[in-house]
Amino acid sequence: MSDTSTFHKPDRRVAKSKQALKQALLSLLAGKDFQSVSITEIVRLADCNRGTFYAHYEHKDALLADVLGDVTSGLVEAFRAPYRDKDFFHLDELPYTAVALFDHVYLHAELYKTMLNGNVLPNFREQLFQALKSAALDDLYVDPNEASSKINNELQIIYQTHALLGLTLHWIEEGFKYTPDYMAEQLMLILNWRPGKVIMKHSRKP
Known part of the structure; x- marks a missing residue:
C-alpha cells in the first residue's frame, strides 16, 4: 500500500513556499511601490532562495x-x-x-x-x-x-x-x-x- 501522506507532501511544500512569497511581496508593498521591489528582497523576506522563486514564478509580475x-x-x-x-x-x-x-x-x-x-x-x-x-x-x-x-x-x-x-x-x-x-x-x-x-x-x- 502506498503512503498517501508522502504523496501529498510536495504539494504542501509548494503551497507553503508560494504563500511565503506572496506574503513577503505584500509586506514590501506596504512600504514601497511595486517597481521598487526586487526579487532579492522578496526571497530574503520569505526566507527562501531565488531558485525557489523561479520554480514557481517567471518574474515578480507573475507573483503579483x-x-x-x-x-x-x-x-x-x-x-x-x-x-x-x-x-x-x-x-x-x-x-x-x-x-x-x-x-x-x-x-x-x-x-x-x-x-x-x-x-x-x-x-x-x-x-x-x-x-x-x-x-x-x-x-x-x-x-x-x-x-x-x-x-x-x-x-x-x-x-x-x-x-x-x-x-x-x-x-x-x-x-x-x-x-x-x-x-x-x-x-x-x-x-x-x-x-x-x-x-x-x-x-x-x-
Whole structure:
C-alpha cells in the first residue's frame, strides 16, 4: 500500500513556499511601490532562495498576478455566499447577516489597503469590478414574471456592481469607519429602498 501522506507532501511544500512569497511581496508593498521591489528582497523576506522563486514564478509580475488572483477569488466567493446552493431568493427576505463580503474585506483589511495603492496595481479597481460583474452575470437573472422584468439584466448588474464596489472601496478608503455588520445592514436597506418623491436639498427649510 502506498503512503498517501508522502504523496501529498510536495504539494504542501509548494503551497507553503508560494504563500511565503506572496506574503513577503505584500509586506514590501506596504512600504514601497511595486517597481521598487526586487526579487532579492522578496526571497530574503520569505526566507527562501531565488531558485525557489523561479520554480514557481517567471518574474515578480507573475507573483503579483497570483496575489491578485487570491484577492479576486476570495471577493467573488464572499459575494456569492448569500445565494450559494440556492435556486432563487427574494432580496427583501435576505437577512443582512447572510452578506459575507464586508466580513471578507475586513478580515483582509491590510491586503486591500495595500492593493488599492495606485503604485501597486493601477487597474486593481477595474479588475475587482470585472470579477464581480462576471460572477453576477454568470449567476443572477431577474425573474421574467416580476414587474421589473423590463429592466435589462446586464445593465442592472453593471449598475449594481459599480454601486456595491464603490461602497466597499469607500469603506476601505475611509479607514473602515463602520463595522462589517453595519455595512451589510446598510447595503440591504439601500437595495430594498424604493424612493417615491425626491426632495431637492436647496428647497428644504433650515
